[in-house]
Amino acid sequence: MNEMPNIEQATDMTETKISANKVQVYYGDTHAIKDVDIEIQPRSVTAFIGPSGCGKSTFLRTINRMNDTIDICRVEGSIRIDGEDIYDPKVDPVQLRAKVGMVFQKPNPFPKSIYDNIAYGPRIHGLARNKAELDDIVSSSLQKAGLWEEVKNRLDEPGTGMSGGQQQRLCIARAIAVSPEVILMDEPCSALDPIATAKVEELIDELRENFTIVIVTHSMQQAARVSQRTAFFHLGILVEEGSTQDIFTNPKDKRTQDYITGRFG
Numbered sequence: 533m534n535e536m537p538n539i540e541q542a543t544d545m546t547e548t549k550i551s552a553n554k555v556q557v558y559y560g561d562t563h564a565i566k567d568v569d570i571e572i573q574p575r576s577v578t579a580f581i582g583p584s585g586c587g588k589s590t591f592l593r594t595i596n597r598m599n600d601t602i603d604i605c606r607v608e609g610s611i612r613i614d615g616e617d618i619y620d621p622k623v624d625p626v627q628l629r630a631k632v633g634m635v636f637q638k639p640n641p642f643p644k645s646i647y648d649n650i651a652y653g654p655r656i657h658g659l660a661r662n663k664a665e666l667d668d669i670v671s672s673s674l675q676k677a678g679l680w681e682e683v684k685n686r687l688d689e690p691g692t693g694m695s696g697g698q699q700q701r702l703c704i705a706r707a708i709a710v711s712p713e714v715i716l717m718d719e720p721c722s723a724l725d726p727i728a729t730a731k732v733e734e735l736i737d738e739l740r741e742n743f744t745i746v747i748v749t750h751s752m753q754q755a756a757r758v759s760q761r762t763a764f765f766h767l768g769i770l771v772e773e774g775s776t777q778d779i780f781t782n783p784k785d786k787r788t789q790d791y792i793t794g795r796f797g
């Protein structure tokens with residue numbers, strides 16, 4: 533008897549987690565993102581690359597409405613996550629940012645203990661009914677961020693006293709603690725040395741099993757190492773998006789080719 537195809541797996545391959553349609557972003561009169569359409573797959577890493585000022589960070593911030601915090605910034609078009617328009621007035625940006633976490637260029641732990649850095653979000657969002665549940669969230673988030681063994685005996689010490697690489701993994705653990713579905717990373721390794729960078733890259737590779745990850749990076753080597761899909765931006769336009777292998781070995785657009793071969797940027 534023929535076996536039924538694995539439908540779940542088959543759908544998964546074409547599934548879309550984030551879908552952007554005709555997205556424009558303006559800072560006052562500056563048109564920073566022009567007509568961007570992209571579909572981002574779940575449980576994968578998508579890298580945004582392109583020369584400085586091309587709009588990578590701006591577009592990344594539209595995915596959890598961090599641009600709302602910039603007065604002169606205006607977003608048009610639609611961004612859907614699991615089909616839901618995240619710019620719908622009914623959407624609470626605080627809830628959205630729990631679902632779509634963010635890790636920044638410079639590690640920014642709170643001036644609190646390692647434990648409280650992780651426990652802060654779950655407390656605010658009421659994710660633990662008691663101390664034992666909160667303890668579980670803290671330990672499992674630190675484990676998922678590959679930090680547990682290094683910090684399990686010093687949870688009461690300040691997060692700011694850790695090394696830069698540990699602080700960045702703490703920030704990743706903090707994002708994970710509120711059970712996000714998407715994690716946005718804006719040049720997460722730019723302040724780290726090569727060893728700490730390698731650890732964060734390893735972590736990103738592990739996290740993609742459970743999360744949809746979008747990373748802005750200046751390093752094409754990093755994009756090639758950590759991502760399955762790559763999107764190349766230039767002057768606010770999404771020039772091309774595709775499998776990382778295709779973008780780096782067989783780009784369709786001359787601008788992409790010029791960038792990846794170091795002709796500009």
Ligand SMILES: Nc1ncnc2c1ncn2[C@@H]1O[C@H](COP(=O)(O)OP(=O)(O)OP(=O)(O)O)[C@@H](O)[C@H]1O
Pocket residue numbers: 559562564582583584585586587588589590591602750
């Ligand atoms: N807060 C802001 N106010 C005004 N203009 C801004 C703001 N943030 C970004 N811009 C402008 O929007 C454009 C895109 O900037 P953005 O930081 O998104 O690019 P980027 O590709 O991430 O650059 P980089 O790689 O240098 O970080 C630039 O022209 C920039 O000057």
